[in-house]
Amino acid sequence: MSRLNLDPLLTFPDGSHLVISTQHSAGEEFSCALYSAVVGNDDRIAFKVVSHDIAASSCMKAQESAYEYALRRYPSAGVILKKPPYLIWHGPRSSEMQ
Template structure:
């Protein structure tokens, strides 16, 4: 993940990562979504969306919602799961989604 500005929350045994995207919505609220990403040797990436957008009035609260959702999905990974705050990353380009 040398050139992709991602902040992995968790690394899975297959080498893929759980990442969060954080966006500012037009109304001033914030939204986060969780993705599973496999970064290829050429820095290309395959993204799989894990959650719908989790909205809140502040960036940190949206990221805390994403963290809580990740804990519910992967309860055994609680000790390894990175806590907020996270880097601001708007998500993958639609053409790279799989």
């Protein structure tokens, strides 16, 4: 996944990963979205949306809000969930979405 500048927040028991995208929107707003990522046998990655845009006035605040959302969604993962800051990745292409 490093070829996509992805840094997983969490690896699930089934081998899938929780990943985050971070984007700078028009104006002064940043947004993050969480995805479940599954690497196939052919090294292609399939993504499913876990959360839609989580917006904030700074990159770090958006990433912290996404982290808090992930903690609420996966409370048992609190000790192993990677904390921000995260690598900047702009999200999957539409062809990678399931």
